[in-house]
Amino acid sequence: MIQLVAFLGNYGKEYEKTRHNVAWNFQDSLPFANKLSWQSKFKGEIASFSPEQLSQWACDTKIHSKKDGSPALVPEEAPSHIYFLKPQTYMNLSGESIIEVVNFYKLKPENVLVIHDELELPLGTVSLKWSGGLGGHNGLRSTKAVFNTPDFWRIRFGIGRPDNPNMNIADYVLSKFTTEQQEILQNVYSQTNLLLVKALLSKDPTNLISQWGKKKLIED
Numbered sequence: 001m002i003q004l005v006a007f008l009g010n011y012g013k014e015y016e017k018t019r020h021n022v023a024w025n026f027q028d029s030l031p032f033a034n035k036l037s038w039q040s041k042f043k044g045e046i047a048s049f050s051p052e053q054l055s056q057w058a059c060d061t062k063i064h065s066k067k068d069g070s071p072a073l074v075p076e077e078a079p080s081h082i083y084f085l086k087p088q089t090y091m092n093l094s095g096e097s098i099i100e101v102v103n104f105y106k107l108k109p110e111n112v113l114v115i116h117d118e119l120e121l122p123l124g125t126v127s128l129k130w131s132g133g134l135g136g137h138n139g140l141r142s143t144k145a146v147f148n149t150p151d152f153w154r155i156r157f158g159i160g161r162p163d164n165p166n167m168n169i170a171d172y173v174l175s176k177f178t179t180e181q182q183e184i185l186q187n188v189y190s191q192t193n194l195l196l197v198k199a200l201l202s203k204d205p206t207n208l209i210s211q212w213g214k215k216k217l218i219e220d
Helices: 019-029 051-060 091-104 138-147 169-173 179-200 205-212
Strands: 004-007 039-041 044-049 082-087 112-118 125-130 153-158
Touching: 004 019, 004 091, 019 082, 019 112, 019 153, 019 169, 019 179, 044 091, 051 179, 082 091, 091 112, 091 138, 112 138, 125 179, 125 205, 153 179, 179 205
Parallel strands: 004 082, 004 112, 112 153
Antiparallel strands: 039 044, 044 082, 125 153
């Protein structure tokens, strides 16, 4: 099961609401974000909670529950704690923070979910992915390097490519979303809450790929 969720981004005021920080923006938008208690540790900020707490929060905020309105079941195999991590190393060195958590809590790469921006998906699209290529993403490259394997989970938020094909990609991902794009993303985030909760409460997130492998959440 997934035990560590790493939200990739860059820290600092100048990077707020930029395309590269879409994962941090998503985390901030979670309806239960105010329940999390963060600590500065492992070259980042980390928060922990139990699967039972997550199930209750998801029920209370109407993200996910059983048909009778009670909290979703927590698998017997569930770990005692789930960890949220925001690396503070800057994007290119994200793996340095992630591996410290993995080593300390004796996790495996397959217990890790990395949430990040994705150039190759259009805005409004979300994808749950297991392993595979890195798409030129430096945060993923750093994570693969410390794991020595690409075999970890990802949730990818589409940001699309720049309209101007001559625009430098680094400049593009570090630019801010427009007001209209931010409104679209708020809708995307609210729908992706369900994916995150289901992935964390699932014995095998592979079962979610058929629905969430590449899901367009906003119609043109």
